[in-house]
Amino acid sequence: MNNDTVANILLTTILPGNFVLAMFLGMCPFLGVSQKLSTAVPMGIATAFVILVASLSAYFLNMLLVHYHLEFLSVITFITVIACAVQLVEMFVKKTFPELFRQLGIYLPLITTNCAVLGVALFQTARQYNFIQSLAYSIGGGIGFTLALILMAGLRERMQLSNVPTLVQGAAISVVLGGLLSLSFMGFAGIGGGE
Amino acid sequence: MSAPSSFDEFLDGIWKQNPIFVMVLGMCPTLAVTVSAINSISMGLATTFVLAASCLLVSLLRSAIPKQVRIASYIVIIATFVTVVDYAIQAISLDLYEALGAYIKLIVANCILLGRAEAHAAKNPPLPATLNAFGMGLGFTLGLLAIGSVREILGAGKLFGLSLFGPHFQPWVVMVLPPGGFFVLAGWLIVFAAFRHISIKRNAQLGGVQS
Numbered sequence: 499m500n501n502d503t504v505a506n507i508l509l510t511t512i513l514p515g516n517f518v519l520a521m522f523l524g525m526c527p528f529l530g531v532s533q534k535l536s537t538a539v540p541m542g543i544a545t546a547f548v549i550l551v552a553s554l555s556a557y558f559l560n561m562l563l564v565h566y567h568l569e570f571l572s573v574i575t576f577i578t579v580i581a582c583a584v585q586l587v588e589m590f591v592k593k594t595f596p597e598l599f600r601q602l603g604i605y606l607p608l609i610t611t612n613c614a615v616l617g618v619a620l621f622q623t624a625r626q627y628n629f630i631q632s633l634a635y636s637i638g639g640g641i642g643f644t645l646a647l648i649l650m651a652g653l654r655e656r657m658q659l660s661n662v663p664t665l666v667q668g669a670a671i672s673v674v675l676g677g678l679l680s681l682s683f684m685g686f687a688g689i690g691g692g693e
Numbered sequence: 694m695s696a697p698s699s700f701d702e703f704l705d706g707i708w709k710q711n712p713i714f715v716m717v718l719g720m721c722p723t724l725a726v727t728v729s730a731i732n733s734i735s736m737g738l739a740t741t742f743v744l745a746a747s748c749l750l751v752s753l754l755r756s757a758i759p760k761q762v763r764i765a766s767y768i769v770i771i772a773t774f775v776t777v778v779d780y781a782i783q784a785i786s787l788d789l790y791e792a793l794g795a796y797i798k799l800i801v802a803n804c805i806l807l808g809r810a811e812a813h814a815a816k817n818p819p820l821p822a823t824l825n826a827f828g829m830g831l832g833f834t835l836g837l838l839a840i841g842s843v844r845e846i847l848g849a850g851k852l853f854g855l856s857l858f859g860p861h862f863q864p865w866v867v868m869v870l871p872p873g874g875f876f877v878l879a880g881w882l883i884v885f886a887a888f889r890h891i892s893i894k895r896n897a898q899l900g901g902v903q904s
Contacts, residue, residue, distance in 0.1 A: 520871050525720030526804055570780065573798050574772040581765055610768070613721040613802040620795040665890060669717045670882040677875025684872065 504634040511638030513686035517614045518646040519679055524614030528647060529672050531605045538651035539644070540598055541605065544587055546640025548609050549618050551583040552576070553636030556619035557629060576619045577610075584610045614643055649679060702821055706828030712805045713836030714885040719805040723837060724874035726796050730853050733841030735789055736796065737834025739782065741827065743774045743800055748814035748826035755815050767810040768801070775800045805833060836881075843877050844868050
């Protein structure tokens with residue numbers, strides 16, 4: 499059993515152990531949907547919601563799997579549950595915010611293959627978190643993901659005004675920005691007990 | 694126009710459509726496990742196996758899977774092979790299993806796999822589909838190896854665990870930490886962009902001379 503306190507887990511997953519910048523989970527939306535602040539914010543919130551749902555269902559599913567000694571099915575069951583949760587969010591966004599639905603485009607269904615979502619489910623099982631700890635882990639992960647996405651979007655909006663050399667344009671400059679962000683997040687190391 | 698031969702499709706994934714440097718897909722394992730060359734190779738080979746096996750199966754079942762549930766079916770197929778690889782690595786080398794951690798299971802969420810299944814394997818007969826997937830997997834492995842060896846050389850002064858520079862080498866530790874992954878990847882992306890730039894220029898010059 500893991501003894502990390504709730505505050506400890508929350509702070510660690512938001513700052514020094516940020517899902518995107520320290521553990522490299524969810525890189526595709528991080529590089530793909532971070533052009534504008536107006537799409538980065540809802541994308542972050544939608545992903546945070548899916549992470550929460552996936553983490554809660556993964557916790558109970560895992561109890562069930564352990565009970566019947568079916569641990570080898572964990573990957574298959576987790577990914578199926580996540581796909582259902584994403585479908586739910588997609589239907590909700592399409593009904594209530596059709597404009598937003600068009601802007602997010604392909605990236606909304608792609609939350610299914612967002613490593614951050616599956617990562618939460620797998621890591622919380624691997625670290626044997628109890629229910630409250632899993633909850634804190636998923637909430638912290640969601641906030642951390644949204645934070646990274648928003649920071650990145652803000653930086654990239656600024657980049658449009660600056661003169662970038664042709665060779666570095668496109669993916670390369672975004673990756674460099676990600677590296678700088680990640681470097682600055684390393685400065686938070688030690689907050690929340692550290693790892 | 695003749696159909697591309699199977700061998701061309703195989704080469705496509707290694708160079709022209711390299712998943713990491715040209716299509717910029719599958720970034721999570723690319724950055725997370727490339728702290729050393731040996732980790733990179735094992736991750737690449739594991740992904741290659743899952744990619745080739747699931748593309749073969751998807752291609753065989755392509756007429757049996759209804760269109761509405763195809764994504765879900767692909768994911769279940771991929772997840773099955775990932776579970777196989779996960780247990781195989783655990784049985785072969787426990788050290789490696791601990792080094793790669795949950796990232797083996799996260800192969801399921803690798804965009805390359807679903808992308809290949811949807812864009813190629815679902816529309817082609819088994820042989821070209823598998824060859825293409827195999828090429829893609831090898832291209833991915835080469836990309837990982839390129840990033841992994843640079844990070845290991847700079848960050849630890851070693852390659853495949855062998856010391857390169859002797860005991861007085863001061864390692865550039867940040868390269869094996871998360872930011873280093875971003876910087877090395879950016880460096881390779883710039884190198885590839887430069888290559889493309891040069892070849893475009895040369896083609897333009899040749900075209901100018903001929904006409």
